[in-house]
Amino acid sequence: MSKVILDVSMSLDGFIAGPNDGPDQSLGENGHLLVAWFFGDQSEADAAIARETGESTGAYVMGRRMYDIGEGPNGWGDGGPNGTVPVFVLCHEPRESFIKASGTPFTFVSDGIVSALDKAKAAAGDKDVLLMGANTAQQYLKAGLVDELLIHLVPVLLGGGLRVFDRLGPGYVQLEKPIVVDSTGVTHLRYRIPK
Amino acid sequence: MSKVILDVSMSLDGFIAGPNDGPDQSLGENGHLLVAWFFGDQSEADAAIARETGESTGAYVMGRRMYDIGEGPNGWGDGGPNGTVPVFVLCHEPRESFIKASGTPFTFVSDGIVSALDKAKAAAGDKDVLLMGANTAQQYLKAGLVDELLIHLVPVLLGGGLRVFDRLGPGYVQLEKPIVVDSTGVTHLRYRIPK
Numbered sequence: 001m002s003k004v005i006l007d008v009s010m011s012l013d014g015f016i017a018g019p020n021d022g023p024d025q026s027l028g029e030n031g032h033l034l035v036a037w038f039f040g041d042q043s044e045a046d047a048a049i050a051r052e053t054g055e056s057t058g059a060y061v062m063g064r065r066m067y068d069i070g071e072g073p074n075g076w077g078d079g080g081p082n083g084t085v086p087v088f089v090l091c092h093e094p095r096e097s098f099i100k101a102s103g104t105p106f107t108f109v110s111d112g113i114v115s116a117l118d119k120a121k122a123a124a125g126d127k128d129v130l131l132m133g134a135n136t137a138q139q140y141l142k143a144g145l146v147d148e149l150l151i152h153l154v155p156v157l158l159g160g161g162l163r164v165f166d167r168l169g170p171g172y173v174q175l176e177k178p179i180v181v182d183s184t185g186v187t188h189l190r191y192r193i194p195k
Numbered sequence: 196m197s198k199v200i201l202d203v204s205m206s207l208d209g210f211i212a213g214p215n216d217g218p219d220q221s222l223g224e225n226g227h228l229l230v231a232w233f234f235g236d237q238s239e240a241d242a243a244i245a246r247e248t249g250e251s252t253g254a255y256v257m258g259r260r261m262y263d264i265g266e267g268p269n270g271w272g273d274g275g276p277n278g279t280v281p282v283f284v285l286c287h288e289p290r291e292s293f294i295k296a297s298g299t300p301f302t303f304v305s306d307g308i309v310s311a312l313d314k315a316k317a318a319a320g321d322k323d324v325l326l327m328g329a330n331t332a333q334q335y336l337k338a339g340l341v342d343e344l345l346i347h348l349v350p351v352l353l354g355g356g357l358r359v360f361d362r363l364g365p366g367y368v369q370l371e372k373p374i375v376v377d378s379t380g381v382t383h384l385r386y387r388i389p390k
Contacts, residue, residue, distance in 0.1 A: 013360030155370035159363035165208030
């Protein structure tokens with residue numbers, strides 16, 4: 001069944017980008033260390049996780065900032081984050097949707113996170129909707145709309161940067177026991193959020 | 196050989212105490228969820244980790260705040276955090292050291308973290324020195340004096356509180372591949388910090 005998944009590579013101190021991130025340095029200072037497991041020499045376990053996630057994802061939801069980075073010079077190039085898998089971009093102002101020459105559809109959604117998720121779910125069918133970016137993650141977590149957290153815990157302390165779990169506010173969310181995949185350094189943790 | 200270990204129970208969002216911690220509520224709101232694995236029904240893996248740590252610890256270093264909590268009504272009672280294992284308390288003003296009736300020695304150190312660690316190492320002999328508390332952890336991490344991080348990662352999002360990895364500042368610390376112990380919910384992660 002289709003799930004809504006937050007998928008992030010996070011340092012042990014909680015950052016998904018280092019300090020001073022921007023168009024020229026999308027993951028901030030030393031942020032490349034967070035994704036080395038994905039873009040570098042993958043272990044068998046890393047490759048399996050990456051492949052499974054790629055295959056099971058039917059749509060992406062991200063913020064405007066992540067979209068701008070993806071479309072930037074060091075971004076995803078001709079397609080989207082994952083070939084022709086549809087991308088839904090949360091934004092404040094209406095903007096025309098389009099389909100890239102490669103076939104990747106980009107849809108801009110300015111009427112809220114629920115609307116964006118509904119559209120993404122419709123596009124994903126039986127597959128999962130993947131949330132990208134700290135701000136997007138926080139909005140969906142606060143609204144209780146996330147089914148699963150897939151955390152790639154990277155053995156590094158970045159000392160500063162962009163936190164994914166921030167500004168969630170009072171109360172707490174109990175997670176289920178994670179599925180743990182111990183890889184070559186990175187620990188992959190999959191938590192279900194009970195409803 | 197004797198090691199300097201930071202040992203914390205941390206929520207997935209990075210907190211070692213919930214919001215509004217104080218003498219009456221030493222771990223803050225919902226903070227008891229962080230230590231339920233230790234004080235509640237322990238799995239075999241949990242019990243083994245707790246026992247090994249207890250047996251291998253020869254001295255504790257903590258801040259004044261942690262000491263006040265420990266000595267408070269919901270603290271460690273007659274002894275210290277671990278029977279008669281010596282405790283070294285970082286503080287700003289000199290204060291007389293003492294030995295409790297139970298036999299636990301408490302030493303107050305006002306001439307800096309290096310001095311406190313030297314004293315703790317001398318007391319610990321071949322055993323390890325355990326650092327307690329967020330502020331103490333941050334000071335020793337910044338000074339590069341920590342050998343190992345033992346993180347008990349608890350499957351909960353607290354949404355706010357006291358972060359252990361905070362204010363570390365620029366640069367990064369690469370950790371070695373952790374030893375991962377997947378228990379009933381809590382994931383125990385032991386990282387060595389290369390020198």
